[in-house]
Amino acid sequence: MHDAAISIKNLTKSFKDLQVLKGIDLTVARGTVLGLLGPNGAGKTTTVRILSTLLQPDGGEISVNGYNVVTQADDVRHSIGLTGQYAAVDEYLSGRENLIMMGRLYHLGGEASKARAEELLEQFDLVQAADRPAKTYSGGMRRRLDLALSLVATPPIIFLDEPTTGLDPRSRLLMWDIVSSLKKSGSTILLTTQYLEEADRLADRIAVIDRGIVIAEGTADELKDRVGKERLEISFNTENDFIKALSIIEGEAIQSNKEEKTISLATGGTVAEVKRVLDIMEASGLDIDTLNLHKPTLDDVFLKLTGHQAEEKLDESVKEK
Amino acid sequence: MEIKKHSTMYWAISDSMVLIKRSLSHIFKNMDQLLGVAFQPIMFMLLFRYVFGGAIQTGGTTYVNFLVAGILIQTAAFGAMTTAIGVSTDLQRGIVDRLKSLPIISSGLLIGHVTADLVRNIISSTIMILVGLLVGFRPIAGFDDWLLIAALVLTFTLTFSWLSAIMGLLAKSVEAVQWLGFVIIFPLTFASAAFAPTASMPKGLRIFAENQPVTHIIEAIRALMNGLPVGNHVWISFAWCLGLLIIAIPTATILFRRHTSK
Known part of the structure; x- marks a missing residue:
């Protein structure tokens, strides 16, 4: 039990009539990164809030760093760092003052708090802005300061709740570098994200969560294997051909994009399989524009597992009502 | 993580001091607050002294001597x-969440603000009192009276700040807080x-005005400033x-603890 940094068994949680978590099971081994991947409203943030003792679970056995989140909440708090979706920094204090304040609240003592603040300012590329009030920071700088604040006490376990949502591409890359270096230093990280690329890039293992349950778990490669080794993407010259092709192609996890007139499908990546598809096209007299084979993305995985694309989740749920 | 061994009480005080320091530094770092602190009392003092001062009859005392106690409490x-x-x-900013995920005294943040x-x-x-003196305020209170006035004002402030903390915890947004404050504190x-x-007010209003705590505390301070008998006002105020x-x-x-574990 103690070798798992985070252990969740049958976690349930409802808000009034709405059951948000319907029995989550997850284990995160020490020193690894778990990516909790799912669309808006899947239950990712609720899970993180329960793990960080901000919310009480309705049911289940949950331990963090070997401590029970309900009965040993204070021990859990000593073991974790939390970065939420919004940057929880004090606007009027400077970056350095924010960090020192957090050090003191973690009971590091005055000198150690100052030293730790300097270290983190350096590590998070905030030295130049250290003495400016945080309200003058850009979105990326705030998010970095927020993450730095959660790491003041060098907790062994770090929760990152959508750390790059709303960031520009440059800030996102910088954040990814920081998470990678945390991982190298041996921290256990639970990262939630709606970005498939982010989970793919940072996480050792990925748990896909949808409507309050874990629908798949494994390494990025294991998940991708579930949708075939390679994906074949075919684009057509005319809309007519595209529509006709869509009606005759059979296979698993077919995705289509009407605007770009492309269809993609799972294959084993063998010449025979690709040839089979092309033969069908030729027999029907369809005019192919381009053809390419690529490794499946987590988008493909999500489509296969849930029957809908991650980004379309909101529309889907509206339709269901 | 190195955590020094101290008693719970030591850390409760230390945590509160850290958060008090934070809230205090907001006074000088937040321009809005600084302006509010410095200019609002000056503005009220001058407006009431010169706009209404001539029109309101206050019996034996001058209007400015009457006014200072009221503005102080307002x-x-x-x-x-x-x-x-x-x-x-x-x-809203998630700072409460962050502090709640720390192993610290749970009311520390409130103690800081208050x-x-x-x-x-x-x-x-x-x-305000300095500005009052410039525009004709002539108190005849002795040193003991001033100590009692200070105690009354601070106790009143402390009480309203804690009530205000409740309001902040219950309101859904900062805008709602401002609106609520206006609706409660103006009347x-x-x-x-x-x-x-209060003698010039219609009967229903007068009964309310004469018996509510704000009036008692103002009457107590006013009497102390102007060397008049304080009656029951001081002890009723406390x-x-x-x-x-x-x-x-x-x-x-309790609301603070609950708010984040909803």
Whole structure:
């Protein structure tokens, strides 16, 4: 039990009539990164809030760093760092003052708090802005300061709740570098994200969560294997051909994009399989524009597992009502 | 993680000091607050002294001698709203979540805001009395009287700040806090003896005005400043404040704890 940094068994949680978590099971081994991947409203943030003792679970056995989140909440708090979706920094204090304040609240003592603040300012590329009030920071700088604040006490376990949502591409890359270096230093990280690329890039293992349950778990490669080794993407010259092709192609996890007139499908990546598809096209007299084979993305995985694309989740749920 | 061994009490005080320091530094780093602290009392003092001063009959005392006690308490009441706004902002910004995930005393954040209110109000009150002196305020209170006045103003501020913390925890947004504050504090301070003697008010209003705590505390301070008999006003004021504090502090603390574990 103690070798798992985070252990969740049958976690349930409802808000009034709405059951948000319907029995989550997850284990995160020490020193690894778990990516909790799912669309808006899947239950990712609720899970993180329960793990960080901000919310009480309705049911289940949950331990963090070997401590029970309900009965040993204070021990859990000593073991974790939390970065939420919004940057929880004090606007009027400077970056350095924010960090020192957090050090003191973690009971590091005055000198150690100052030293730790300097270290983190350096590590998070905030030295130049250290003495400016945080309200003058850009979105990326705030998010970095927020993450730095959660790491003041060098907790062994770090929760990152959508750390790059709303960031520009440059800030996102910088954040990814920081998470990678945390991982190298041996921290256990639970990262939630709606970005498939982010989970793919940072996480050792990925748990896909949808409507309050874990629908798949494994390494990025294991998940991708579930949708075939390679994906074949075919684009057509005319809309007519595209529509006709869509009606005759059979296979698993077919995705289509009407605007770009492309269809993609799972294959084993063998010449025979690709040839089979092309033969069908030729027999029907369809005019192919381009053809390419690529490794499946987590988008493909999500489509296969849930029957809908991650980004379309909101529309889907509206339709269901 | 290196955690030094100290008693729970040591850390409760240390944590509170850290958060008090934070809230205090907001007074000087947040321009809005600084302006509120410095200019609002000056503005009220000058407006009432010169706009209404000639029209309101205050019997034996001059209007400015009558007015200072009222403005002192009105400023304290409005100043206490800063706690509500601060708490509400911290909730929305996720700062409450962050602090709740730390192993610290749970009411530390509230203690920080409330203490900053006290300090802010000491500054405002001092400015206001100085401005009052410039425009004709001539108190005849002795040193003991001033100590009692200070105790009354600080107890009142403390009480309103804790009530204000409750408001901040209950309100859904910072805008709601401002609106609520306006709706509650305006009637409390204006339907009182703050700016005009209650004798001129219609009967229903007068009964309310004469018996509500704001009037008692203003009458107590006014009597002390002008060397008049204080009657029951001093002890009634303290009784009101202590009674409200006994309810407000635990309520705010419980609401704070609950807010994040909803």
